[in-house]
Amino acid sequence: MTTRQHASLITLLAAAAPLAALASERFLGMAPCALCLWQRWPYWVAAVLAALAAGLRSRALLALAGLAVLVSAGIAGLHLGVEQGWWPSPLPSCAAPSAGVAMSVDELMRSLAPKPDKPCDAAAYLIPGLPVSMAAMNLVYGLVLGGLALIWAREGGKG
Structure with missing residues (x-):
């Protein structure tokens, strides 16, 4: 495969991860937490970098895309440890709302978000059982995809 083909594949696979997460929200009703949302941004960065790498046939940009995916894997590792x-x-937004020490009920109600976020320590399971x-x-997907992008960037291709 050529550098262009490798980068095009990384573009598609990097964009697939946050799109799959959005689909799990929309169609499966899975609520994301703050760390879940943070994990998506590096994939979008990787998709853009890989698309540029495909257009410019740049192994350096492909390597940067791989590093961006590994950043998402790092956030996923952090998230797994929290779970x-x-x-x-x-992240303060990961904690479930609490009354605190000196808050009245009225102050607590005013401080709550209109739609409560899911706490980051409440794991979401896609496949029952x-x-x-x-x-x-x-974490696994990010490590594999990031590693693959780095390997392909190092090996290069025909063009």
Whole structure:
């Protein structure tokens, strides 16, 4: 395969991840948390970089696309640790709303978002009975796709 073909494939596969997440929201009713949403941005960056790599036949841009995908995998690893209770989330929006110490009921009600976000430590499972969360699936997908992009960028192609 050529560099252009490799980059085109990475473009499609990078865009597929956030589109699949959006589909799981829309059609399966799965609510995303803040970390879920953060994991999507590097895929969009990777898709743009890989598209540019395909157009310019640039192995350097393909490598950058691979690194962007690995950033999403890193966020997924962080998210998986939060789900497993290994560490707390660094994002304040990941915590479930609480009354705090000195808040009145009226203050609490005013501070709540109109639609509460899903806490980041509540794992979302796509396949019933399979104990692999969406964050864990994204970690594996991101590592494989990012690694593949880096390998292809290093090996190059015919054009």
